[in-house]
Amino acid sequence: MKSFLIRNAEIRGQRACVRLRDGRMARMSSDLSPEPTDQVIEANGGALLPGLRDHHIHLLALAAARSSVRCGPPEVENRAALEQALQQAAASRTPENPLRGVGYHESVAGNLDRQSLDAMLGSHPVRIQHRSGALWILNSLALALLELPNGSAPPGVELDESGQPTGRIFREDVWLRARSNKQPAPDLSEVGSLLAAYGVTGVCDATPSNSEDEWGLFARARRSGALPQKLRLMGNERLPAATDDPHLERGAVKFMLDENDLPEADALMEVIRNAHQDGRGVAFHCVTRSELVVALDALERAGPLAMDRIEHASVTPPDLLDWMKRLPIAVVTQPNFLFERGDAYLQEVEERDQPWLYRCAGFLEAQVPLAAGTDAPFGEPDPWAAMQAAVDRRSALGHALSPEEALSPEQALALFQSPLEEPGRGTSPLAEGEPADLVLLKSPWSKARDRLESEGVAATWVAGEKIWHDEA
Numbered sequence: 398m399k400s401f402l403i404r405n406a407e408i409r410g411q412r413a414c415v416r417l418r419d420g421r422m423a424r425m426s427s428d429l430s431p432e433p434t435d436q437v438i439e440a441n442g443g444a445l446l447p448g449l450r451d452h453h454i455h456l457l458a459l460a461a462a463r464s465s466v467r468c469g470p471p472e473v474e475n476r477a478a479l480e481q482a483l484q485q486a487a488a489s490r491t492p493e494n495p496l497r498g499v500g501y502h503e504s505v506a507g508n509l510d511r512q513s514l515d516a517m518l519g520s521h522p523v524r525i526q527h528r529s530g531a532l533w534i535l536n537s538l539a540l541a542l543l544e545l546p547n548g549s550a551p552p553g554v555e556l557d558e559s560g561q562p563t564g565r566i567f568r569e570d571v572w573l574r575a576r577s578n579k580q581p582a583p584d585l586s587e588v589g590s591l592l593a594a595y596g597v598t599g600v601c602d603a604t605p606s607n608s609e610d611e612w613g614l615f616a617r618a619r620r621s622g623a624l625p626q627k628l629r630l631m632g633n634e635r636l637p638a639a640t641d642d643p644h645l646e647r648g649a650v651k652f653m654l655d656e657n658d659l660p661e662a663d664a665l666m667e668v669i670r671n672a673h674q675d676g677r678g679v680a681f682h683c684v685t686r687s688e689l690v691v692a693l694d695a696l697e698r699a700g701p702l703a704m705d706r707i708e709h710a711s712v713t714p715p716d717l718l719d720w721m722k723r724l725p726i727a728v729v730t731q732p733n734f735l736f737e738r739g740d741a742y743l744q745e746v747e748e749r750d751q752p753w754l755y756r757c758a759g760f761l762e763a764q765v766p767l768a769a770g771t772d773a774p775f776g777e778p779d780p781w782a783a784m785q786a787a788v789d790r791r792s793a794l795g796h797a798l799s800p801e802e803a804l805s806p807e808q809a810l811a812l813f814q815s816p817l818e819e820p821g822r823g824t825s826p827l828a829e830g831e832p833a834d835l836v837l838l839k840s841p842w843s844k845a846r847d848r849l850e851s852e853g854v855a856a857t858w859v860a861g862e863k864i865w866h867d868e869a
């Protein structure tokens with residue numbers, strides 16, 4: 398039977414050797430000599446840590462985004478750069494092969510529509526996703542591919558005064574996918590390896606539309622080894638309950654709140670009660686004050702449980718934090734947005750909300766369970782960059798964002814180390830008999846903590862299997 402012996406690692410400041418066998422940390426001691434089945438890994442004093450969990454990510458969208466054109470900052474800052482990026486990408490493919498753009502923001506070229514997109518690229522069908530994930534903008538050729546039935550478009554398809562589609566489609570991803578020509582399911586292996594190199598051993602996919610089909614697709618990706626990480630899936634109420642794979646589990650019902658179209662409290666309470674009856678929590682997408690108020694009110698009235706969560710909690714003023722303290726819910730935040738979007742926040746977010754953006758220390762002080770996810774592909778997928786952002790709380794241009802909310806490197810690391818099923822509630826222990834989901838760093842923690850970066854990851858194990866090793 399195969400086993401690993403990790404020698405001279407640093408665990409909680411002490412030199413230690415660890416043997417991984419049968420998916421677990423079988424032995425841990427200050428000195429262990431190799432056994433015949435051991436593959437020996439010399440850690441040279443590097444810190445051995447619980448593997449990272451990204452508690453909020455969108456794997457299929459990330460796989461698709463990595464084969465898409467970047468249409469927003471920092472890669473693309475203005476209309477000319479966008480036109481150039483689209484033209485360049487179009488040059489390398491046939492017109493039957495629609496172009497997909499991601500990460501658009503109005504700072505590039507204002508409110509895009511069909512016509513303005515046609516002016517930049519008329520030769521190929523192209524659709525561009527807004528950075529929020531809530532809007533697609535299609536050029537005329539891409540609209541034609543949808544073969545929109547006259548007069549029966551769903552409500553998210555924006556129409557002009559003459560009833561013609563403007564090319565802007567809001568929150569209709571499921572419908573769009575069904576209308577689009579059968580595209581092959583994205584290959585998850587590149588995403589699996591990317592996350593392995595970051596030391597990520599488990600992820601929670603927070604996509605609200607996850608249903609039976611996605612479940613099957615993820616189960617196959619796990620079986621083939623394309624996706625080596627342990628996986629918890631949020632999704633809709635039709636998501637299946639179990640598989641024969643112990644590392645694929647069903648998570649919360651994901652509910653998107655949109656402050657322009659908030660649901661009735663009764664309807665929300667029904668969603669919560671149904672989920673709880675099904676043994677599931679509810680995860681509310683809340684990026685504004687009013688969305689958070691609606692979520693907390695519905696949770697409080699329906700009877701909140703520890704498995705309920707607030708995703709993002711982007712704006713949490715003191716009165717709402719006091720309210721959250723009284724509920725047993727967890728918050729899953731994205732400190733990477735402070736760096737990636739901070740400059741736009743300083744321009745766009747109301748001044749009264751700015752001190753309460755993506756709080757970290759405030760939640761910890763209030764003892765609200767706090768975990769983090771990158772929200773990739775809407776954020777960058779590197780959890781180390783997110784941790785450093787939680788420590789620095791600076792925008793890409795260097796502007797400070799509520800520095801009193803900053804975390805220590807240890808607190809930032811812990812955001813990514815709680816169990817998938819209990820975000821923000823403690824770190825998975827490093828002890829004999831525990832699952833071997835581990836990340837080994839190249840240096841001791843005392844050095845790594847100075848600059849949290851993914852280049853510092855030496856090797857990653859999931860359930861005792863080595864899924865990544867920096868051989869350089």
Ligand SMILES: [Zn+2]
Nearest residue numbers: 453455603772
């Ligand atoms: Zn998300």
